[in-house]
Every structure is written in structure tokens, then in C-alpha cells.
Amino acid sequence: MIVKLNINDYSPILDVEKYGRLFLLREVKKLDFGYSAKMSILKKNFNVLVNVKSDSISIIENDGRFYINVKFNKKGEAEINVNASPVLRLALSAIELKIAKNLEEYAKYICKTVTVVNKSSNNFILELFRTKPVKTIDLRGTVCPVPEIEAKKAIMSSKPYDPIEVLVDHPGAIIYTLPEVAKIFNCRYEVRNMGDYASFIFICGKIESDSLKIDLNDVKNIMRDEKQIAKLYTYFDKIIKQDKVNKITNDLFNVEGLKLIVASPEGRGWLFTGLFKDGKLLSARLESDNVRLFDEEAFYYIMGLEGMINVYYLTHEG
Structure with missing residues (x-):
């Protein structure tokens, strides 16, 4: 659906903390x-993740039931796409x-009255104090569970205390998945909002030599x-489908044959x-959430679940 807004600068309405109601967002x-x-x-409440880029807003339901x-474009239009x-x-x-x-009804009034502050000077100062990574993995454009798989593989194969940077633009990975990975490996981590994506830096200690x-x-x-599962991602090291x-x-x-199958909805509500x-x-x-199920219970639980779900098939090359 195309909406003609007739505005030149749409950046003010990207402030979802102030104007989330435009997009029917609460809390x-x-x-x-x-x-x-x-x-x-x-009449049912859904938890969602909201990703704001320089020219768009994406809303993802945690279990992938809708997106x-x-x-926004330079013609003063907004294109709305819905998948459910x-x-x-x-x-x-x-x-x-x-x-x-x-x-x-409201965009033209908001954009006329709001002044956007340029934060580029603050970003320059932050850059001076930023941890410098020795390795950067660019996972922009990927969705869960790929960031988790690749982050665990990188940590398992890294040298002690080497900062590893993961570039991601999927909110579920940044909010849920990567902090969980850091907790599993007892890593210190830093997150920096780069605008259209985030820089997530892990700094981990020594991993025992036999851990692979x-x-x-x-x-x-x-x-x-949880930590041992990372071995599976290291062993089954190739995504074939x-x-x-x-x-x-x-x-x-x-x-x-032997395959590791990993599935997760777009919002990473479950894995x-x-x-x-x-x-x-x-x-x-x-x-x-806080539920852990194993073997047949886990398998039967996911049967019939609906949403926008990604399923990955991994194999071992060796």
C-alpha cells in the first residue's frame, strides 16, 4: 500500500518513542x-520488536506471526507492506x-514542528573510546538463528581476549540471542547502535583446548x-539449505544422512x-522464554506452530 504524505523530511516520525501511536505501538x-x-x-496483545532505519520502520512479532x-521515499510517500x-x-x-x-492525518503536522538534532559529533567522540576488534563478522541481512550459529563458532575458534565484532541488523539477534551467547561463554560485550545496524563486540576469556x-x-x-551446544555448531559447520x-x-x-536442523521465527521467540x-x-x-524442553517433548511442541519461520539445515564437512 502506497500512502502519499507530501513531506520532504520524514525523519521526525521515525522517533517511535514519541510517535509510536502512529504505528499502533504501545509501551x-x-x-x-x-x-x-x-x-x-x-483484542489480543502481541509483543513485538521494532527496528528503525534511516528510511523505514519494521515491526516483527516475537514468534514471527506477523511482520x-x-x-519512506524521497517522493514523500510511505509504502506499507504486511506479512502475516x-x-x-x-x-x-x-x-x-x-x-x-x-x-x-498526522505526519505532515509532526514533520513541520519537530527539529532533528545532528548527533554526528557525539558519534565521533564515542568512536575514540570504542574497543577495536581483531575480527569482524558481517551478518547484516541475516535472521535468527544465523547470528547465534556464527557467533558461537567465532568464539569457539578465537584466541583468549581477542575482541570479536559481529555486525547485525536483526533486532531479535541483538536483543535476545547475542547477549545469551555472551552469558553462556562468560564474555564481556559491548553494543553500539550504528543507525541502520548494530556493532556487537564479544571479549571472551580462555576456552579449554579440548572444548572443540x-x-x-x-x-x-x-x-x-548451553555451552556444549556451541560444539554442534562448530562441528556441523556448513549450512546446506x-x-x-x-x-x-x-x-x-x-x-x-546426519543433519543438524535449527529453526526459529523471525522475532526469535523460540529456538x-x-x-x-x-x-x-x-x-x-x-x-x-524461560522454558526448556528436550528430545521428543521439544519436537512435538513445535509441530504445527505457525508464523514466519526460518529453518536451517547444517552438515559436517570433513
């Missing part, structure tokens, strides 16, 4: 990168119309240890890690 809270908020649809993107699970698709059409109406060894016969115990699905079904796990051999489940782990 907006600023995070290290992006914002958390709530949206009400069909809203509002992109079948259950919410009709309701999101109404949300799309409400956002369009709000922008048409893995015994797949002990996979059930490995799945129950990615599926974007709207529903978790049995056929997604009918694989040949499934499972090891399969010729379609048979060997072990699995599900993380959702």
Missing part, C-alpha cells in the same frame, strides 16, 4: 538496538489501513548444556535445535 521501550513494544490485534514494514500467518492475515489488513490513515572435541554418542547430554515456512510440519525433518539421522530424531532442544 515502547528503547533497547541497545531497536525497541520493544506491544500491539493489540483482535510490518513502513518504508493465515490466521492473522485479515486482521493485519485492517492494521495496515489504520497505519496508513494515521500517517495521512565432540562425541555425538553423548548428544543428549550435549543438548542439555534454508527454508522459509509458515508452519512447522513433519516433512521438514525428513532428511538423508529449536535438533539432530536427525535419516529422518529419525536423535536429540533436540527447545528454548522459549
